[in-house]
Amino acid sequence: MKVIVFGAHGSVGEHVVSRLLKNGYKSCAVVGNENQIGLLKKRGAAEVVVYEERLLPTLFEGYEAAIYLTGISPKGSSGRTVMVDHQSVIETVKEAERQGVKRFVMLSAVTANESIGDESREIAAKEMPDELLRQSKLTYTVVQPGALTDKPGNGKVSAAVTLESAELEIPREDLAEVLVQSLEIEATFNKTFEVADGDTTVSKALASL
């Protein structure tokens, strides 16, 4: 399967690209500017594209799946606000639908546990991209992670629709593994779930969702 990664230059994206290579996928990394091409090539991307709005209609050509890392908008480097971010999610999702992309995995801007008992508009706005994706015709997966850490990943996580713990953390490496494995594990199809570090291997944790 060929996978396109939006926001690949971010702290999670780098790991996603190298995990894709490791798991036998061919990937295209979409980045914010030219400077990041070298980095992503080194991390194992078969192709690296610098995002431009006019490129969007052609981007999905030949790709069956997409991993979208929000919070890191493809337009990030043009310095626009969160509403524009939403706009780019809408555009990307619509384009993916049009091009018949089979899988769309999104890293949510909402962290695990964040929305519980908090009705503030801030989180509502952060949740909007997730909602947009859920309303699309795509086979989606939305991953809401615990707080991201720089610890080396150990391949063990816990995943559930709602995780019950006050303090949830997940190493970026493990989160990348979750995103990549979600592509093909059917239990994650059309689901929104939370992940954090745990004691089950990624494939088992995802299969039991």
Added chain:
Amino acid sequence: MGLTDYLVIGLFIFITLIILVPVLLFIYLYFKDDRQKQHSILRNFPVIGKVRYFTEHIGPELRQYLFNADNEGKPFSRKEYQDVVKAGKYKERLIGFGSLRDFDAEGFYIRNTLFPKLTDEMKVDNADKIKTRVYKIDGEGLFTRKEHSEEKLVDPYLLQDDDAVVLGEHSCRYPFRVKGQVGQSAMSYGALGERAIQALSKGLGLAGGTWMNSGEGGLSNHHLVGNPDIIMQIGPDLFGVRKPSGEFSWEEFKKKSEMPQVKAFEIKLAQGAKTRGGHVEGEKVTEEIARIRLVEVGKTINSPNRFYEFSDVPSMFEWIEELRSVGGKPVGIKIVVGDMDALENMISYMKESGKGPDFITVDGGEGGTGATYQELADTVGLPIHSALPVVDEMLRQYGIRDRVKLIASGKLVTPDKVAIALAMGADLVNIARGMMISVGCIMAQVCHTNTCPAGVATTDKKLQDGLVVDEKMYRVCNYIVSLREGLYNLAAAAGLDSPTKFERKHIVHKDELGRVSPVENLIIAARRTQMQKERKID
């Protein structure tokens, strides 16, 4: 007599003893002090005069811990020391409430631009993360600090491939490409103990994109344990590359140059703190050290001031040519700048002959050492800020700047200091004492005695027991990575996408009156001084 009487007598004797013993001791000391002939203060003020000697003895510790302000203290202030320690231990360099620098004093400043570079515009190679360990503070009380160390994946902040600094690019069979601009300055095994060397080796190897200068004390297995890139230094005593009789051994040299870890050689003409040969106290010369250096066990080593192999520039260049053709690896020289004429002589001969070193290490007069004489350490040789721009300018004038790389050193222990040296013309920067601090040095200033309390500058097994290699190695790695990260921060602020692009125009000197002047003023002043000197001599 009843029990009460015994108790009374007992108490009486007890009290008498309490009073009598100190009184007798006082009288004994009084007469001892009064009659001795060494100290005049004690003769005039017996016993009480001892207060002077006692407080003088513990003064350095009191000053360092209690009385010196954060910005005081030499060679390094408390603040400079802590900057290094925190970078290594927590990989954290954030401060609160503003700088402690004295902005009224003179000093160099980096010129920032109105529109700095964004993080994602920087030309940095962060592809291969480093798995290191950092400390996290859990809680801090008046007498306790609870902290734990945890694994962390960190960005290495390496230069991109096309920005890499290459030593001997066009002259050697095996040029040395280095993707970071900071490395470890020359520190010999013997001056430092094996544990310190091992921790440095492992930390530098983990960080990558850096180098370890072996120091003139030969190449030991301790240097190789972490597999870092090594610049092997050759001093006048030729340790590690000599025959038992003391002459240079081409066979040994060839053996060293064939080692994959050895990337370059550095001929040590001089060192900042000692424009003389090295000195190692006999107590430090263990059997192992003697074997590595090919010298006698337990005998104090005083290296000669100069090489026997050459006596002037042409003969030195011939030797360099031969070393390069036999070893195939870059050969550099380490110098201290004093006389501009001598320097100009060499550089003009470099131009004329097309020969010469692949790199020049310019050590500032403020450079450190394990052991030297006060008069040499304090006054001989120019400090790095005066020396470096002059060397850089002279190489440019003769049109050979592209043939030779400059490595600078002299108390450049924080990113801002490194950046200023880079702007003054350095391509790379050497750090020794910053590295020592990251493996536990507490600046006790006893490197020459083999009694280093931190187990760093000592070969004493018991003292070295305090230094845990597998803990300190991460601090070395974190320190190097922090320096590189800091350089990128500064480059971004100056509007540059890589710290390799620092130039003279990016820094400025401010004097006590707030007047700013460019680096060029230093060069003009140096030239004028030299002209005046010539006129007087003529």
